Amino acid sequence: MVKITALQKRYGQGAVILDDINLEFEKGEFVSLIGPSGCGKSTLLKLIASLSPVTSGSLVVDGMTPENAREEMAFIFQEPTLLPWRTVTRNIELPLEVLHTKWDKREEICARTRKLVGLDHVPDHYPRQLSGGMKMRVSIARALSLSPKILLLDEPFGALDEMTRDRLNEQLLAIREQQKFTAFFVTHSVAEAVFLSSRIIVLAANPGRVYQDIRVPFAYPRSAETRESPEYQRCVAEVTKVLRAVNPDHP
Amino acid sequence: MNFLKHNLRWYLPVLTGALILFLWILVKELFGIRNFILPSPLKIAQAAIAERHVLFQSAMITLSGASLGFVTAAIAGILGSMVMALSGNLRLSLYPYILILQMTPMAIFAPVLVIWLGPGLPAVTVITFLICFFPIVANTTQGLISVDKNMVDLFRMINADRGQEVRLLRLPHALPYFLTGLRIAGSIAMIGGITGDLFAGNASGGVGGLGFMVLVYNAQLKIPALWAAGFTACLCGFLFVSVVIALNWFLLHKWHDSIAKSDV
Ligand SMILES: Nc1ncnc2c1ncn2[C@@H]1O[C@H](COP(=O)(O)OP(=O)(O)OP(=O)(O)O)[C@@H](O)[C@H]1O
Numbered sequence: 272m273v274k275i276t277a278l279q280k281r282y283g284q285g286a287v288i289l290d291d292i293n294l295e296f297e298k299g300e301f302v303s304l305i306g307p308s309g310c311g312k313s314t315l316l317k318l319i320a321s322l323s324p325v326t327s328g329s330l331v332v333d334g335m336t337p338e339n340a341r342e343e344m345a346f347i348f349q350e351p352t353l354l355p356w357r358t359v360t361r362n363i364e365l366p367l368e369v370l371h372t373k374w375d376k377r378e379e380i381c382a383r384t385r386k387l388v389g390l391d392h393v394p395d396h397y398p399r400q401l402s403g404g405m406k407m408r409v410s411i412a413r414a415l416s417l418s419p420k421i422l423l424l425d426e427p428f429g430a431l432d433e434m435t436r437d438r439l440n441e442q443l444l445a446i447r448e449q450q451k452f453t454a455f456f457v458t459h460s461v462a463e464a465v466f467l468s469s470r471i472i473v474l475a476a477n478p479g480r481v482y483q484d485i486r487v488p489f490a491y492p493r494s495a496e497t498r499e500s501p502e503y504q505r506c507v508a509e510v511t512k513v514l515r516a517v518n519p520d521h522p
Numbered sequence: 523m524n525f526l527k528h529n530l531r532w533y534l535p536v537l538t539g540a541l542i543l544f545l546w547i548l549v550k551e552l553f554g555i556r557n558f559i560l561p562s563p564l565k566i567a568q569a570a571i572a573e574r575h576v577l578f579q580s581a582m583i584t585l586s587g588a589s590l591g592f593v594t595a596a597i598a599g600i601l602g603s604m605v606m607a608l609s610g611n612l613r614l615s616l617y618p619y620i621l622i623l624q625m626t627p628m629a630i631f632a633p634v635l636v637i638w639l640g641p642g643l644p645a646v647t648v649i650t651f652l653i654c655f656f657p658i659v660a661n662t663t664q665g666l667i668s669v670d671k672n673m674v675d676l677f678r679m680i681n682a683d684r685g686q687e688v689r690l691l692r693l694p695h696a697l698p699y700f701l702t703g704l705r706i707a708g709s710i711a712m713i714g715g716i717t718g719d720l721f722a723g724n725a726s727g728g729v730g731g732l733g734f735m736v737l738v739y740n741a742q743l744k745i746p747a748l749w750a751a752g753f754t755a756c757l758c759g760f761l762f763v764s765v766v767i768a769l770n771w772f773l774l775h776k777w778h779d780s781i782a783k784s785d786v
Pocket residue numbers: 282285288307308309310311312313314315
């Protein structure tokens with residue numbers, strides 16, 4: 272689905288941010304990117320999304336250049352990035368409007384995705400009337416409205432409290448059972464990464480490079496109970512250890 | 523008690539007004555100030571009533587110049603800011619000259635305009651336009667270019683073209699900025715109108731704009747009438763600002779934090 276070969280990235284003539292990245296991802300994988308601050312996680316997502324150009328090496332998305340594959344991807348930012356002058360419904364249908372989707376089709380998709388993220392009760396609210404978690408769900412619904420093959424998420428739940436975050440993680444996996452997207456998920460939370468992912472890429476900093484490629488062994492579907500299983504907790508401990516090793520300044 | 527609390531925003535200003543009037547009369551009587559230096563409010567009101575037809579006609583003349591200049595400045599401000607938002611280099615090249623436009627004292631520029639256009643509505647309109655244009659174009663440009671980087675990335679991700687980005691993202695984002703510019707312009711539009719008919723006005727049948735009438739009353743030593751003309755100008759200025767505030771409320775109250783009542 273995504274193949275990265277000998278990839279290097281620098282902004283302008285600046286320092287090398289990502290160096291010699293070689294990774295290959297299959298369709299349907301849920302990949303978490305984790306590593307110290309500034310190691311280039313967001314940059315890697317932006318390269319896949321073609322929001323920033325690759326300096327050297329190659330990056331192939333679904334057999335195409337990232338630029339051409341953009342229609343198959345959706346990006347969820349750390350902030351909800353909603354348009355404050357649009358209601359929940361109008362925000363969700365923004366990508367469809369840009370694509371000139373027919374009005375009735377728009378309506379139908381919008382109603383479906385709104386239900387998917389549990390926002391059926393507030394279709395006409397403006398963003399300022401929503402809580403942080405609700406805004407994030409609108410942002411997710413907007414991304415899902417195009418049924419993307421690849422979902423790119425840059426610390427989407429970083430600003431939320433733990434309870435809300437856990438709930439949204441469970442919802443995200445539930446949605447994935449229906450819409451089989453491949454996900455790239457940047458996070459600072461090991462617990463979140465283990466809960467969601469089939470695979471965790473630990474990056475090292477200066478320059479950003481792959482430190483370890485970890486497979487998460489237990490199967491989907493996962494639920495809140497998964498977090499209580501010893502298997503899950505062992506995995507969290509293991510990944511935490513790896514992250515400490517790569518990030519010695521932050522014990 | 524509840525009534526008092528809920529209508530605070532109405533009766534407090536009225537109370538202030540009454541207090542000012544009281545002090546006015548008090549000072550005048552206490553120090554025996556003569557009428558041509560400071561007329562009593564009563565005298566001014568009498569003059570206003572006596573001259574009401576002239577003042578009304580005069581206010582209409584000033585208002586038409588002021589509103590024409592204001593509206594054209596608003597339209598040109600939107601178009602100009604869209605041009606300025608196109609590129610940083612364009613902004614760099616244009617900005618100093620737009621600023622110069624704002625810096626030019628109208629009292630000096632007005633005679634030139636009269637030479638070009640002759641005295642009358644067009645000249646007054648241009649003067650108001652020149653005064654109102656800058657705050658609108660500067661604010662709106664700021665709104666167009668200060669869109670969050672992530673928002674722009676979002677629009678790129680959904681493959682929006684440049685036109686869609688402007689229409690669906692940049693223009694709505696600039697709306698509150700535009701309205702701020704409009705509010706500033708609204709509060710100075712009357713100054714433009716009055717400066718305009720002072721220097722470039724046209725008095726047919728002895729009645730010109732308010733700025734012109736001030737000169738006439740002064741020459742005729744009708745001092746209370748002169749004050750009445752001044753208050754009429756204030757009233758017109760108020761009208762301008764009220765219209766902009768109403769527009770502001772109408773366009774923003776649903777979604778913008780500046781006026782949306784988010785906590786009730
Ligand atoms: N647009 C840019 N121009 C120049 N340098 C940039 C740009 N964006 C990021 N960088 C640099 O690239 C490096 C990696 O940044 P990036 O945002 O990818 O890190 P990150 O891993 O996402 O960090 P965090 O966990 O704090 O979000 C940083 O050193 C940053 O200064």
